[in-house]
Amino acid sequence: MSLTKKKMVDLYTIMLRIRNFEEKIEELVMTATIGGFVHLYVGQEAVATGVCATLTEADYITSTHRGHGHVIAKGGDVKLMMAELFAKSTGYCKGKGGSMHIADLDLGILGANGIVGGGPPIAVGAAMAAQYKGTDSVCVCFSGDGASNQGTTHEAMNLAAVWKAPVVFVAENNHYGEFTSQARHQCIESITERAAGYGIPGAVVDGNDLVAVYEAASEAVDRARKGKGPTLLECKTYRIKGHFVGDPEVYREKEEVEGWQKADKDAILRLEKKLIDTKALTKDKVKKIRESVQKEIEEAVKFAEESPEPDVSELLTDVYA
Template structure:
């Protein structure tokens, strides 16, 4: 598959954006600038990027608790994301969702989700909506290895395959369900094997190779658009940080993280770009500087924003009912 230089540069930019946003978020969290649960995606950037590059702007995604990468790759704005991490009024969710619940319906982002496996059925429903309306959109559903043990995985894939719905199921196999390694949480190595049960294509790709992800997704998206139903794509990858910030990661064997750091998807793509004259080192440096500035702009925006007025706590529960607040 021939991938244009323009696409390669776009993918590089997305991956670096995710990495830099999250590294900055990590430090801000450590400084105590904001609280809550923060689940970082560092190390897995090639998956979100390769998948979203294969989608159109009017396609949909469902995300997970580890969602920053998906949101950025689908076109989320760093300013509103950072403001949401801070719980500010200008955040994507006006401070009501935080890191785990960022959504942007205008970009087809149907939300990050705090319940492991919840996206399987929601993505299937979005695809049902697409099929019902007769458009050629698709919905990509991100989920982790451990969520494939939830009943929702079976229910979602069963319904989507039975009704030939335009979903691309993207399993980010990062080797762990929180602290429990894949070998300890399921009796298989390749999750793509589970596609057999639904009579749909299942493929395992190197999740740290953005080209491999992009190609697999492009093929799956093409099938979905033609009404040929869902595909299960397993992307093998690794999360560098703990399950959440503050996780001591006592469960990792010694040397495992270091081995995976050698497979960092970002330098890997840089190397390719230099070798194939996609970008010069100078251009790469300039792009990195531009993204640094974007991230700083997002932090400034978040810090300068106000916290939501407490009266807004009772708003947005319903479209038309606002319950009484407190008298204080």
Template sequence: MGNVVELNREEATELLTTMWTIRRFEEAVDDLFARGLLHGTMHLSIGQEASATGAIAALEQGDYITSTHRGHGHCIAKGADVTLMLAELLGKESGYCRGRGGSMHIADLDAGNLGANGIVAGSIPIAAGAALALKQRGSDRVVVCFFGDGAANEGAFHEALNMAAIWKLPVIFICENNHYGMSMAWTKAVAIDRLSRRADAYGFPGMTIDGNDVIAVKEATERAVKRARSGEGPTLIECLTYRHKGHSKSDQNLYRTREEIKEWRDKDPTQRFARVAIDAGLMDAATAEDIAEEAEQRIARAIEEARSGPDPTLVGIEDETYA
């Protein structure tokens, strides 16, 4: 576990609140989908809350993130309004993208979230581009770029990491290694033991950490942010984690065992952090339970509000293609 002593009560409460908000949000949308109230598909990050929460906790106002198809957690951690997110998933005009984007394409530009992306590795060059713009303008802001183990085998990963390296761009590459690219085990997709070794090939630091330890993720990202802000360039942080749910809504879990899933459920990052925070005296057990309970209620209220939002129409839709 990362160093819990470095945290104060307020920070601990904030981290746990974010993690439970993500968890309850995704459980709620999973339920809406099961009840036929949500259309399309979605990719849940249940079990991966620590990497989104810990990495974004290391950022400040004005910093950016880019996200992935499994992006609800990143979006919430970056400060999104869950009502607007739910409205987007429900296809409402009142959603973040007016019902045009859906689960896989939520962007919250005002908060610095440059968007979730349906193309694996699609947002890695975009993150490098935003970082280049910041550097060119003399800003000390940074970009955190989330992607999965699958994305690390795309050409876009290679080109973007190399260009970020040669230009020392202020970008932190967070590889959320959740062990599978859809059904492909990451260990079968590469012939190396750690994806973070690839950083060596580009000439910047890489590390593999326990991605289910929110404090460890936060600390590693803080070091990488410091490096980026001071003009030293990128860092690759591989967060080892696991998605409890299937890849998307069509997944029958044929490629992994119940035992494996159970083993990782026992390493649940959210409950684990609650225990650590309680043991360290940063909160009592009742407070930790209240945080989970309040998150659930907040999401329930947001669903009601989101469901009452207006539906979009086709009127003028072709005029929206261009700015």
């Protein structure tokens, strides 16, 4: 399945929505307008966007602590997300969950997850439920290079392979697990090398190339949907911002980060150039899209600011632990 120019413009808009949402959140945290612990998805936009473009509303995703991009790409509402980050009652979790607990079950978003490696078992469970019920839904499990070393990830992948569960494991290799580079936390270059150990296909793709991600994900999702079982799809990308907002980033060189921000590396700049070169967009239209996405984010902030705080009487409702 190839992407039409119109679809590519739509996906470019989603990638900008993620970037602008994240940059606004960074500003809000740094000015202490909002609290909480936040991990930004800047630099990885093409992964969530390209993968989720292959899914329907009946498909599921599991996410991570760095989950805003996944939620936006699967169709999440930025107003409700912003309100959640402002801890307001109109937020996705009525203001009680924050950044790492956003879910929207109606959209198949099974939740962000503060537990590294917490997503894979949930994803396999969702995929098995779909298989059991006889629907053709697929579950995509987003997780990081660090999470690929967790026992839960290995167990989930093995079980998914054995039971041919309709799940796609998307390993977002952003080259760091917290403050430890991939080269220091595993002895393989590609996470996909582990696919052979589970007896499933593996593919490596440039995670900053929207079209490449989309094509590889289409194949993996199609395979899962046809009952042929899981795929491990590694998307090589880079985390432009610190591990969390406020990270002093003493473990990597500034030049390394700047290298990934260049026009031939940054996922948004690359797609923008492709769209202009192929005349899918003009520079003027790019400007308009950028302005309208920024306006959307400002409106989300206004919505959150004007929303009420949760009522004291609700202190213990929806709280399970």
